Amino acid sequence: MSAWLPTSPCTPEACAGHEGRTASVPHAVLRLTGAVALVLLGILGAPPVRLLPAGPRHAVVRAWSAVLVRAFGIRTTVHGRPGRRGGRLLVANHISWLDVLLVAAVMPCRMLAKSDIRAWPVLGRLAGRAGTLFIERDRIRALPATVTTMTRALLAGDRVAVFPEGSTWCGRAQGAFRRAAFQSALDAKVPVQPVHLAYLRPDGSPAGAPAFVGDDPLTASLWRIARARGIRAEVTLLPRIPPGRHTDRRGLAAAAQRAVADRASERTPRPAPGLSAQTTGPSATDRDSAKRPAASVHHWVSSSPAAASSLRTPS
Numbered sequence: 001m002s003a004w005l006p007t008s009p010c011t012p013e014a015c016a017g018h019e020g021r022t023a024s025v026p027h028a029v030l031r032l033t034g035a036v037a038l039v040l041l042g043i044l045g046a047p048p049v050r051l052l053p054a055g056p057r058h059a060v061v062r063a064w065s066a067v068l069v070r071a072f073g074i075r076t077t078v079h080g081r082p083g084r085r086g087g088r089l090l091v092a093n094h095i096s097w098l099d100v101l102l103v104a105a106v107m108p109c110r111m112l113a114k115s116d117i118r119a120w121p122v123l124g125r126l127a128g129r130a131g132t133l134f135i136e137r138d139r140i141r142a143l144p145a146t147v148t149t150m151t152r153a154l155l156a157g158d159r160v161a162v163f164p165e166g167s168t169w170c171g172r173a174q175g176a177f178r179r180a181a182f183q184s185a186l187d188a189k190v191p192v193q194p195v196h197l198a199y200l201r202p203d204g205s206p207a208g209a210p211a212f213v214g215d216d217p218l219t220a221s222l223w224r225i226a227r228a229r230g231i232r233a234e235v236t237l238l239p240r241i242p243p244g245r246h247t248d249r250r251g252l253a254a255a256a257q258r259a260v261a262d263r264a265s266e267r268t269p270r271p272a273p274g275l276s277a278q279t280t281g282p283s284a285t286d287r288d289s290a291k292r293p294a295a296s297v298h299h300w301v302s303s304s305p306a307a308a309s310s311l312r313t314p315s
Contacts, residue, residue: 008169010213012220015170018209020201021229023073028226034071035226038064043126054085058108061130065105069098069233072225074199074210080237082107087154088240089185091256092195093264094163095171096210097221098233099197106235107193109159112150112181133160147184154188161195164253170211171199174264177257182249194238194256196263199231207231236263 023031042064049060069076090109092099100111110131117127117134133153135146153160164182165175185192199210209228212221225231238259246252 008165008167008173008175008213010168010170010173010211012211012214012216015172015213016208016211016216016221016224018207018224018228020207022227023229025227028223031072031226032222035068035222038068038071039126042068046126046130061108062105065101065108069101069105072098073229074098074225074231074233076102076105076233076235078106078235078237082237083240085157087157087188087190088159088193089150089154089181089190090159090161090193090195091164091177091181091260092161092197093171093174093260094165094168095197095199096168096212097218098199098210098212098225099163100161102197102233102235103161103195106237107159109161110153112146112160112162131158143180147180147187150181150184151187154184154190159193160184164256168211168213170208170213171197171206174257174261177253177260179249179253182252182256185243186247186249186252189243191240191242192252192256193240194259196234196236196238196260198234198236198264200234202230202232238263 045060045064049057052060066076088109090103090107092103100113103109103111110133111127112133112135113127114135117132133146133149135142150160162181164177164179166178167175169175182192199207201207207228209224209231210221210233212218241252241255241259246255
């Protein structure tokens with residue numbers, strides 16, 4: 001693993017605690033059992049579902065994703081409308097592995113994910129069958145090919161979703177949007193759809209249980225979410241940025257990040273102790289002097305080594 005991957009200061013100890021009601025152990029086990037059954041159903045049903053026309057296929061994906069999120073006891077609220085079909089780059093803040101399911105429940109699309117996920121038991125196979133685009137985080141030379149693949153998918157009319165922070169944050173603060181992925185939207189001349197994701201407690205404050213940050217094991221995250229009660233996920237589809245409004249990825253990434261940050265500020269999030277939004281400037285490898293993307297949503301040179309902070313991101 002490279003020592004200079006995108007980072008965040010969030011840790012499980014500081015950010016991922018659950019304050020509030022908890023489900024009993026039998027109830028939590030029941031939730032996990034239901035979730036596992038749905039994942040297995042998804043794996044078995046993926047081949048025939050892929051043969052369906054786009055409309056019915058997307059409806060099945062939305063329903064399956066929504067039911068899987070609900071299986072963990074999380075209710076979902078959606079603000080905004082997906083709008084017309086067609087190629088579109090979706091960019092969202094990144095908090096949890098649940099983010100992928102939330103986006104799919106609202107607007108089925110192809111996800112950009114780290115190549116490590118291919119080796120995940122069960123989930124890796126499901127991601128591959130869902131048309132996930134994989135990126136090798138440790139090979140910066142692979143970036144041009146990845147952006148080209150994304151561009152082709154967008155030109156074919158697919159929606160492609162990325163988490164341009166490149167690492168998970170706890171939801172009380174936000175990282176900078178890396179620019180490389182935005183080159184695909186410029187090349188394909190498609191809109192960019194900013195999306196804001198939030199996990200909230202009953203009083204409207206950020207919920208810690210869903211945060212998948214730092215060295216948090218997936219098993220611990222699954223159990224913490226299964227035990228938590230009263231969590232609501234909120235998906236906000238923000239106004240699309242039409243093609244041509246920004247002529248370079250620097251301006252396009254900044255506009256998308258500003259839209260997501262403005263939505264987050266409306267909720268007046270409470271920063272966790274010692275956390276603030278990332279303000280580290282771009283490195284020399286993130287400049288826009290050349291058309292070829294020099295950095296990725298998963299590969300950005302920051303001022304802190306990756307080992308010191310959050311790197312765990314499924315997308």
